[in-house]
Amino acid sequence: MHDPRPTAGIGLHGLSKSYGGAPVIPGLDAELRAGEFTVILGPSGCGKSTLLNCIAGLERISAGRITIGGREVQEDEPKDRRLAMVFQSYALYPHMTVAENIGYALKVARVPRAERMARIAAAAKLVELGDYLGRRPAALSGGQRQRVAIARAVVREPEVLLYDEPLSNLDAKLRQDMRMELARLHRRIGATSVFVTHDQVEAMTMADRIMVLNKGRIEQFDTPEAIYHRPASTFVAGFIGSPAMKEMTAGRRAPDGGRWPAAPAAICWPRGKAMTASTAASATTS
Numbered sequence: 001m002h003d004p005r006p007t008a009g010i011g012l013h014g015l016s017k018s019y020g021g022a023p024v025i026p027g028l029d030a031e032l033r034a035g036e037f038t039v040i041l042g043p044s045g046c047g048k049s050t051l052l053n054c055i056a057g058l059e060r061i062s063a064g065r066i067t068i069g070g071r072e073v074q075e076d077e078p079k080d081r082r083l084a085m086v087f088q089s090y091a092l093y094p095h096m097t098v099a100e101n102i103g104y105a106l107k108v109a110r111v112p113r114a115e116r117m118a119r120i121a122a123a124a125k126l127v128e129l130g131d132y133l134g135r136r137p138a139a140l141s142g143g144q145r146q147r148v149a150i151a152r153a154v155v156r157e158p159e160v161l162l163y164d165e166p167l168s169n170l171d172a173k174l175r176q177d178m179r180m181e182l183a184r185l186h187r188r189i190g191a192t193s194v195f196v197t198h199d200q201v202e203a204m205t206m207a208d209r210i211m212v213l214n215k216g217r218i219e220q221f222d223t224p225e226a227i228y229h230r231p232a233s234t235f236v237a238g239f240i241g242s243p244a245m246k247e248m249t250a251g252r253r254a255p256d257g258g259r260w261p262a263a264p265a266a267i268c269w270p271r272g273k274a275m276t277a278s279t280a281a282s283a284t285t286s
């Protein structure tokens with residue numbers, strides 16, 4: 001279980017999703033590489049959960065194709081897509097122990113007891129809950145409960161792990177710890193992971209690549225470094241927030257002493273710093 005497992009890339013081809021004729025995702029193309037940790041980032045209502053649910057098979061797509069490991073899955077039931085999902089509200093069974101919660105899906109799938117126990121123990125160890133297997137959820141902290149929910153997904157040994165804002169209910173310190181734990185977990189199991197959040201810091205610290213969504217369209221899909229330093233649009237720059245981006249019109253003196261035609265330019269500089277001649281000179285333009 002600690003060996004990296006086979007992973008599968010995800011292909012989104014002309015994916016569109018409408019509710020009652022209203023398009024939420026008007027047509028989206030992207031390749032999420034095998035083993036990559038992708039963060040889907042965007043404001044509330046931009047279609048993040050809808051896109052994730054389409055990949056999971058919890059929502060039927062209106063048009064297009066979804067591939068996982070090169071295989072078309074848009075007609076498949078969620079259980080046949082070799083993926084597991086972790087939600088914001090982790091809803092553990094209160095009457096079951098940690099071990100029973102983690103192993104429930106394996107029991108339903110009639111995995112033999114000995115194998116089930118071994119996989120539960122390995123998954124619990126991955127999220128550092130090995131000493132808590134006999135506890136019930138009421139006797140766990142919020143972070144521990146969320147880790148049970150993650151172990152419950154990991155124990156199924158999915159090729160793809162989907163997370164929908166799994167850390168939103170945790171306090172700031174716990175969120176920070178869990179981000180690091182999830183990053184470590186990802187390095188250990190290597191499953192292709194898709195993580196939805198509207199938290200820029202979460203995206204910047206966890207992602208191999210960030211897909212910035214705005215009204216169901218991809219504004220930019222690139223590394224945190226590229227998104228931070230080379231935002232593709234004012235929306236991306238504004239949403240990433242720091243460095244703050246201001247739009248202004250700039251003109252330059254032409255060699256003959258006249259002026260070049262004014263052109264809009266976006267200038268970034270660190271938030272909280274006054275715009276002075278020296279900060280302006282060191283600011284990046286795009």
Ligand SMILES: Nc1ncnc2c1ncn2[C@@H]1O[C@H](COP(=O)(O)OP(=O)(O)OP(=O)(O)O)[C@@H](O)[C@H]1O
Pocket residue numbers: 019024042043044045046047048049050051198
């Ligand atoms: N079952 C549904 N029926 C009709 N409209 C829906 C349905 N589910 C979502 N929507 C609409 O689709 C849009 C995208 O919703 P979605 O839940 O994907 O947003 P989100 O980016 O996950 O937002 P948040 O950050 O608030 O979770 C919203 O305008 C929402 O009202």
Ligand SMILES: [Mg+2]
Pocket residue numbers: 048049050
């Ligand atoms: Mg959502």
